[in-house]
Amino acid sequence: xxxxxxxxxxxxxxxxxxxxxxxxxxxxxxxxxxxxxxxxxxxxxxxxxxxxxxxxxxxxxxxxxxxxxxxxxxxxxxxxxxxxxxxxxxxxxxxxxxxxxxxxxxxxxxxxxxxxxxxxxxxxxxxxxxxxxxxxxxxxxxxxxxxxxxxxxxxxxxxxxxxxxxxxxxxxxxxxxxxxxxxxxxxxxxxxxxxxxxxxxxxxxxxxxxxxxxxxxxxxxxxxxxxxxxxxxxxxxxxxxxxxxxxxxxxxxxxxxxxxxxxxxxxxxxxxxxxxxxxxxxxxxxxxxxxxxxxxxxxxxxxxxxxxxxxxxxxxxxxxxxxxxxxxxxxxxxxxxxxxxxxxxxxxxxxxxxxxxxxxxxxxxxxxxxxxxxxxxxxxxxxxxxxxxxxxxxxxxxxxxxxxxxxxxxxxxxxxxxxxxxxx
Numbered sequence: 001x002x003x004x005x006x007x008x009x010x011x012x013x014x015x016x017x018x019x020x021x022x023x024x025x026x027x028x029x030x031x032x033x034x035x036x037x038x039x040x041x042x043x044x045x046x047x048x049x050x051x052x053x054x055x056x057x058x059x060x061x062x063x064x065x066x067x068x069x070x071x072x073x074x075x076x077x078x079x080x081x082x083x084x085x086x087x088x089x090x091x092x093x094x095x096x097x098x099x100x101x102x103x104x105x106x107x108x109x110x111x112x113x114x115x116x117x118x119x120x121x122x123x124x125x126x127x128x129x130x131x132x133x134x135x136x137x138x139x140x141x142x143x144x145x146x147x148x149x150x151x152x153x154x155x156x157x158x159x160x161x162x163x164x165x166x167x168x169x170x171x172x173x174x175x176x177x178x179x180x181x182x183x184x185x186x187x188x189x190x191x192x193x194x195x196x197x198x199x200x201x202x203x204x205x206x207x208x209x210x211x212x213x214x215x216x217x218x219x220x221x222x223x224x225x226x227x228x229x230x231x232x233x234x235x236x237x238x239x240x241x242x243x244x245x246x247x248x249x250x251x252x253x254x255x256x257x258x259x260x261x262x263x264x265x266x267x268x269x270x271x272x273x274x275x276x277x278x279x280x281x282x283x284x285x286x287x288x289x290x291x292x293x294x295x296x297x298x299x300x301x302x303x304x305x306x307x308x309x310x311x312x313x314x315x316x317x318x319x320x321x322x323x324x325x326x327x328x329x330x331x332x333x334x335x336x337x338x339x340x341x342x343x344x345x346x347x348x349x350x351x352x353x354x355x356x357x358x359x360x361x362x363x364x365x366x367x368x369x370x371x372x373x374x375x376x377x378x379x380x381x382x383x384x385x386x387x388x389x390x391x392x393x394x395x396x397x398x399x400x401x402x403x404x405x406x407x408x409x410x411x412x413x414x415x416x417x418x419x420x421x422x423x424x
Contacts, residue, residue, distance in 0.1 A: 010420045011051050012041050013137035014065065017078055018052040021085040028286065030165055033227060034138045039076040040413035042067045051128055055086050056113035058150040061125040084119045087112045130158040134423045136416055138163045145185035148192060159423045162189055163197040166336025167206045170215060187217055194423060195221040197416065200337050202358035225415045227337045229346040229406035231319055245308065247386060248280035250325035252340035256294045260331040266375035267382060269303050277386050278303065284310040284321055322347045327385050330354065333372050338362045346406055350395050352381050366399050
């Protein structure tokens with residue numbers, strides 16, 4: 001009976017959160033997705049166990065994360081000291097061909113990883129042999145690839161169900177060595193997994209397209225589990241200065257380059273120079289020097305006093321920023337899902353987004369679209385949402401009418417649990 005029960009278990013990988021631990025949460029990006037799905041799986045309590053990969057031991061350990069449904073933060077707490085976080089992620093070691101270079105790399109990290117691991121009380125971790133076990137992982141490809149290599153060397157082959165979040169680095173293979181390793185990591189995952197999950201129809205199409213072009217191996221089975229629109233609240237304090245603003249547009253995680261923050265500033269500057277109603281801009285996200293450099297460029301001097309930055313907002317603060325915004329602008333050239341647009345819609349705020357395939361999938365007919373190369377189109381949409389009250393009210397009503405169809409994190413967790421069950 002015990003062996004039968006063990007065979008029914010599904011393991012969920014929290015290594016992404018292990019690498020992201022700090023004294024101050026929130027999590028962003030992929031770590032946020034891991035946090036939300038892990039929280040829901042913990043609530044479901046259906047033969048799910050939680051594990052982290054120790055780079056010191058090169059093995060998996062089961063942990064017992066803490067959840068509290070009454071806590072407004074709704075956080076999945078690993079119940080591990082933040083100081084135990086591994087020093088840094090592997091970047092290229094798993095693909096280093098020369099054995100001596102790999103040995104030296106291992107030695108340089110081993111001492112630090114051992115000291116950090118020893119900060120964890122032994123009662124909070126239990127080693128797990130993963131051979132033959134079903135493992136759901138939403139971690140970055142480099143994390144997954146790293147532990148797949150390690151486990152293979154030990155003769156352990158879990159039945160891994162990974163989620164691929166995007167293939168954006170493959171669009172520019174000339175840029176950095178990181179992109180080459182990203183390609184190798186994804187190749188290894190696709191070659192060694194029975195099934196992979198894409199976080200959107202767009203990402204699934206990208207996997208198939210790059211395989212057809214010969215850049216990636218053909219996946220054995222690709223399924224889609226779209227991410228959620230839901231944004232949970234939390235109990236942190238709110239920045240008063242931001243909430244005092246009226247008639248602002250909100251950009252979450254926008255930066256120069258692929259995230260295309262330039263077009264937002266250009267559109268607002270265009271309205272200011274035309275003596276039209278130019279909205280305030282709130283930029284929310286992690287501190288980025290390149291964002292500050294962009295804002296400080298002389299060409300934006302005329303609108304600089306209209307720009308407010310909110311560094312690393314907690315979820316309640318972010319939710320209030322969404323609700324207080326006239327619209328959220330997501331101007332990216334490419335995304336894997338587009339969480340800021342989805343979260344804005346969840347909270348009833350219109351989204352003005354770049355006209356790219358994944359945004360059509362996420363926003364559908366609940367937002368406004370513009371060519372990411374044409375600030376004049378974005379400027380026209382800004383004028384519409386700020387000046388045409390009838391249009392704006394109709395758009396808000398349409399969003400409200402579609403609220404029932406917006407996906408929750410519980411739905412994401414249930415679907416992942418279902419696909420994992422097929423591997424048992």
